[in-house]
Amino acid sequence: MNAPQLSIIVPVYNEEAGLPALFSRLYPALDMLAQKRQLQYEIIFINDGSRDRSAAMLGQQFEARPDTTRVVLFQNNFGQHMAIMAGFEYARGEYIITLDADLQNPPEEIDALVQELVAGHDYVGTIRTNRKDTLFRKSASRLMNHLREKITHITMTDQGCMLRGYRRRIIDLVGKCNESNTFIPALAYTFATNPTEITVQHEERFAGESKYSVYQLIRLNFDLVTGFSVVPLQIFSILGMLLALAAGSLFATLLIRRFIIGAEVEGVFTLFALTFFLIGVMLFGLGLLGEYIGRIYQQIRQRPRYVVQAVLEKP
Structure with missing residues (x-):
């Protein structure tokens, strides 16, 4: 296969109910983008030890679209950020986009990120507008974003949104970091020389529940704070x-x-x-x-x- 210019990385963990909807929106959006910008793309799904039929459904999707689909199957559940790190390892594109599988970030927004990457930015962050989360979650997120920024001096407006874009240089530098625990958007941001942020839409989760419990969110914040500041x-x-x-x-x-x-x-x-x-x-x-x-x-x-x-x- 010719190396694609665009790689989309999608971590998947127990998303059986939402995968058909994801497939029905993601592929048409990327087909349209590929035709518009005259580029090739690949989608790398990382099955993070799902206990439902997610792995089987990803296998069926690979059989349906082998030219644009790659599937990495983890032996166990290693977490979203490790799944993204694996996606970085297997990605071949010059532009790399990370996307959650729950459809809270519309796949149609990928075009806006690619536009910024093509324009020369090496890191594209996103800010969710009209967030569909609960009031408690939105308030806690704003508070933690402000606190983390004061402690780590990493100025990302919306640190909880995983829809982000990176150029190959940033991904190669991230790959050289052998940290056991890290927060990928913040780590990548430290290597960026021309970062930018754009606003993106936010939708209700299509199916299932958030994979991040309160404890896991606390752990994630500890990883971010202790991993980037003393x-x-x-x-x-x-x-x-x-x-x-x-x-x-x-x-x-x-x-x-x-x-x-x-x-x-x-x-x-x-x-x-x-x-x-x-x-x-x-x-x-x-x-x-x-x-x-x-x-x-x-x-x-x-x-x-x-x-x-x-x-x-x-x-």
Whole structure:
């Protein structure tokens, strides 16, 4: 096969109910784009250890469109970002687009990203308009985006949208990073020299539920913050000094009151509250330190980030 100019990477995990709708919209959109821009494309589906019929359906789609379809089958579930990393490894195009399989980001928006890549931008971020998520999720997302930007200094407006475009140079640099845990949009952004952002539409999830639980979202944010900044550790160092200073001042105050006023028990509960507060701060600080140590531990084991069971592609 001639190498395509455009590669679309689609991670798939338990998307049996939504795959037919994805196929019915993605291929026509790309066929129209290919005719309009006179380029060839490929779609790389990465089955991330799905437990439903997703793998079988991807195999059927490969048989139906072998010239434009490739399927990478993971042995187990390794997570969305590892699936995208595998897609980067198998992608052959100069322009690479990542797309979720749940149709919340319309495939018809791919043309707008390709336009920016062809214009010379090496990284195209997206900002979702009219988001269909719950109010809690949208509010939490805005808060975390703002917090992450302050800590990591990575200025991406909408860090949760995986519909993004990259040029080959960025993908090659990302491939040289052997990090066990990473946040791909942020990692790629650090290598970009001419990034841009565009607005894209956002739709209701076609079928099923989000694969990200509250715990997984928290884990993702920890990966982003600890993977790109040591500011949290510095904050706790400063906080530790301030608390030590406050504790010393409180001790001096109580000692002076002891000699001037005499023994008193009214402040016992205040001391208990301060003690529990300090214990909480110390435990949180230890947990944060453990996050960094855990990342080091996972990295030095040098285990494979993912295991590919099979690849369906035209010889």
